[in-house]
Amino acid sequence: MLDVSYDYLDLFKAKSRHITGSITYINNGNQYVLAPNDNLKSFKIEKTSPNGKFFGFAVSQKITIEVIGIIENIQKGDKLIPSIGIKDFDEDLLLPYFYVDTIDRSKVNNTTTITGYDILHKTDFLNISGISFSYPMYISAYGRAVCQSFGAYASFDETGFLVRQDP
Numbered sequence: 361m362l363d364v365s366y367d368y369l370d371l372f373k374a375k376s377r378h379i380t381g382s383i384t385y386i387n388n389g390n391q392y393v394l395a396p397n398d399n400l401k402s403f404k405i406e407k408t409s410p411n412g413k414f415f416g417f418a419v420s421q422k423i424t425i426e427v428i429g430i431i432e433n434i435q436k437g438d439k440l441i442p443s444i445g446i447k448d449f450d451e452d453l454l455l456p457y458f459y460v461d462t463i464d465r466s467k468v469n470n471t472t473t474i475t476g477y478d479i480l481h482k483t484d485f486l487n488i489s490g491i492s493f494s495y496p497m498y499i500s501a502y503g504r505a506v507c508q509s510f511g512a513y514a515s516f517d518e519t520g521f522l523v524r525q526d527p
Contacts, residue, residue: 371446378447386439401426420480423458427472430465440476482510
């Protein structure tokens, strides 16, 4: 669930609004911002699923970022934090984190295209047989062990199961 104030929602639903967005990425402990008034051209978030699968997989999200100019200080695995804001309003809506998968630098067009996936994309490469379990165990312990194997954190309550990227 995305956490925003009622003021933000009212402005977002207004007939006349100016939506802005930005991407913050973390490289070697340093934060950098890609913003529309600087060099961010666009970003698109879409849902992806493994080809040919219908049952037994998690649907992850994919982000594609287009930047004007060549970005040299970004590398595979860097954390991407997209946000959506409303012009002249201080609050931003932080979207789920993504991790850089591919970077395409085009010197001819002077652009950089960055593709990233959320943490659930790591489950496409997960082999359950590589995780050790000691039975009997609760389903919540099983879920935590699986999530920890690909770097996520799982929490359980009476309403269901939630996978988080950071504890």
